[in-house]
Amino acid sequence: MDVETVEARAGPREFGPGDDMPEEYRKAATRMIQFHANSEIMGAYLERPFIREAPSIDRKLAFSAKVQDEIGHGQLLYRAAEELGVKTREQMLDELARGEGKFLNCFHYPMERWEETPMIAFFVDGAAMRRQATLKRTSWEPYAHAMDKICFEEGFHIKHGESILRELMTGPRAVQERTQAAFEEWWPRILQFFGPTDDQSTHHDFSAAVGLKTMTNDALRQAFLNAYVPKARQYGLELPDEPRVYRDAETDRWVVEQDDLDWDEFWTVAKNDYDGSHVQIGKRERTQEAVEWVRDAIESPGQGGVTPAAADD
Amino acid sequence: MRWEVFRQDKKKDYHTYVGTVHAPNAELAKQYAEVQHGRRKPTNSLWIVPKDAVETVYADDPGVEFGGTTQKDYRWATAYSTDETFAEEIEASQREQEEAERDIAEADR
Numbered sequence: 001m002d003v004e005t006v007e008a009r010a011g012p013r014e015f016g017p018g019d020d021m022p023e024e025y026r027k028a029a030t031r032m033i034q035f036h037a038n039s040e041i042m043g044a045y046l047e048r049p050f051i052r053e054a055p056s057i058d059r060k061l062a063f064s065a066k067v068q069d070e071i072g073h074g075q076l077l078y079r080a081a082e083e084l085g086v087k088t089r090e091q092m093l094d095e096l097a098r099g100e101g102k103f104l105n106c107f108h109y110p111m112e113r114w115e116e117t118p119m120i121a122f123f124v125d126g127a128a129m130r131r132q133a134t135l136k137r138t139s140w141e142p143y144a145h146a147m148d149k150i151c152f153e154e155g156f157h158i159k160h161g162e163s164i165l166r167e168l169m170t171g172p173r174a175v176q177e178r179t180q181a182a183f184e185e186w187w188p189r190i191l192q193f194f195g196p197t198d199d200q201s202t203h204h205d206f207s208a209a210v211g212l213k214t215m216t217n218d219a220l221r222q223a224f225l226n227a228y229v230p231k232a233r234q235y236g237l238e239l240p241d242e243p244r245v246y247r248d249a250e251t252d253r254w255v256v257e258q259d260d261l262d263w264d265e266f267w268t269v270a271k272n273d274y275d276g277s278h279v280q281i282g283k284r285e286r287t288q289e290a291v292e293w294v295r296d297a298i299e300s301p302g303q304g305g306v307t308p309a310a311a312d313d
Numbered sequence: 314m315r316w317e318v319f320r321q322d323k324k325k326d327y328h329t330y331v332g333t334v335h336a337p338n339a340e341l342a343k344q345y346a347e348v349q350h351g352r353r354k355p356t357n358s359l360w361i362v363p364k365d366a367v368e369t370v371y372a373d374d375p376g377v378e379f380g381g382t383t384q385k386d387y388r389w390a391t392a393y394s395t396d397e398t399f400a401e402e403i404e405a406s407q408r409e410q411e412e413a414e415r416d417i418a419e420a421d422r
Binding site: 014062141231 | 396399
C-alpha cells in the first residue's frame with residue numbers, strides 16, 4: 001500500500017497486521033505507540049513508592065492495583081507496536097533503559113509527597129484519558145484494541161485520584177496548603193502535557209492524515225481544561241497567577257499564555273536531558289538489570305544464569 | 314483432526330468463537346469453516362486454529378482465580394463516587410465497568 005492509498009482509506013481501526021503498510025506509516029505508528037507504552041511504564045515507576053507510603057490499607061490496595069494496571073498497559077502497547085514490524089518489545093525496553101526512549105513530560109519529575117499523588121492520579125491521568133478515549137478510533141487496529149482495555153480500567157484510576165484529592169482538600173488546613181503547593185508545582189507541567197499551543201508538533205500532520213491521531217493537541221487541551229479546571233476549583237484548589245490560564249469570552253475558548261511556561265525546560269525534558277530524566281531513567285535501568293534473572297528464568301527455565309536480585313530501588 | 318473456528322462479523326470487530334470443524338489439513342479446514350460457519354451470518358473473516366494449539370484454563374483448576382471471584386471493590390470506578398459528574402470519557406469507562414459488574418452478578422446467580 002502506498003501513502004496515498006493509506007490516506008484515502010484512513011479511518012478508525014482501518015489497518016491491521018494483515019495489511020501491507022508503507023514504512024512511513026509503520027515508523028510513525030511505532031514512534032507514537034512506543035512513546036505511549038514507555039509513558040505507562042515510567043508513570044508506574046513514579047507511583048510505585050506510594051504502595052508502601054499509602055496512608056491507609058484502602059489506598060495501598062488501590063495504588064498497588066493501579067501500578068499493576070499501568071505496567072500491564074505498557075505491555076499491551078508494546079505488543080501493539082511490535083505488530084508493526086519496526087522494533088521488538090525487547091528493543092523498545094532496552095531503548096527505555098538506555099535513555100533513548102521518549103516518554104511523557106510529567107514523568108520526568110520526582111514525586112515525593114502523598115499530597116502530590118493526585119496531581120498525577122487525577123490531573124495527568126485525566127489528561128491522558130482524554131487523549132486515550134480519542135485513540136479508540138485510531139487507524140492501527142491493535143492500538144485501538146489496546147485502548148479498549150486501557151480505557152476500561154483507567155476510569156478507576158482517575159476516580160481514585162479524585163477521591164484522594166477530595167480527601168486531602170477536606171482535611172486539616174496544613175494538608176490543604178501542602179496540596180495547593182503541590183498543585184502549583186505540577187500545574188505548569190500538566191498544562192504542557194498537550195505540548196505548545198501554536199502547533200509546533202512536527203508529527204501531527206502525517207499522523208492525522210493517516211488516521212493515527214484523531215484529534216489535535218489543541219482540541220484535546222480545550223476538552224481537558226473544560227473538564228478539569230472546574231474540578232480543581234470545586235475541590236478548593238486555586239489556579240496560580242502564573243501561568244495565566246483564562247477563558248476568552250469572545251472565542252469561548254481557553255487561553256494558556258505560552259510565555260508563562262518554561263519551554264526550554266520542556267524541550268530539555270523531551271530530550272531526556274532534564275535532571276529528573278536522568279533520575280527516573282536510572283531507576284528504570286537499574287530495575288531492568290536487577291530483574292534480568294527473571295527474564296532469564298522465563299526464557300530458559302532451569303538453566304541457572306544470573307543471580308537473583310531484588311528490584312527494590 | 315479438529316479445528317476451532319472464530320468468526321468476525323464485520324471488519325474491525327473482534328473475532329468470536331463459533332464452533333469446530335473436522336478436516337485432515339489446513340486447506341480443507343478453511344473450506345469447511347467457510348461452509349459451516351461463514352454462510353448464514355455476515356462474515357468478514359474467519360480464524361481457523363488447530364484444536365491442539367488452543368490452551369484452556371478452567372475456572373475450577375487449582376490455583377485459578379478469575380475476575381469476580383475475589384472481593385476487590387477498590388479496583389472499580391464505581392467505588393469512588395466523590396462527585397456527581399465526571400468527564401465524558403470517565404463516565405464511558407464507568408459504564409463499561411458497570412456492565413462487567415452486571416455480568417459478574419449474572420454469573421453468580
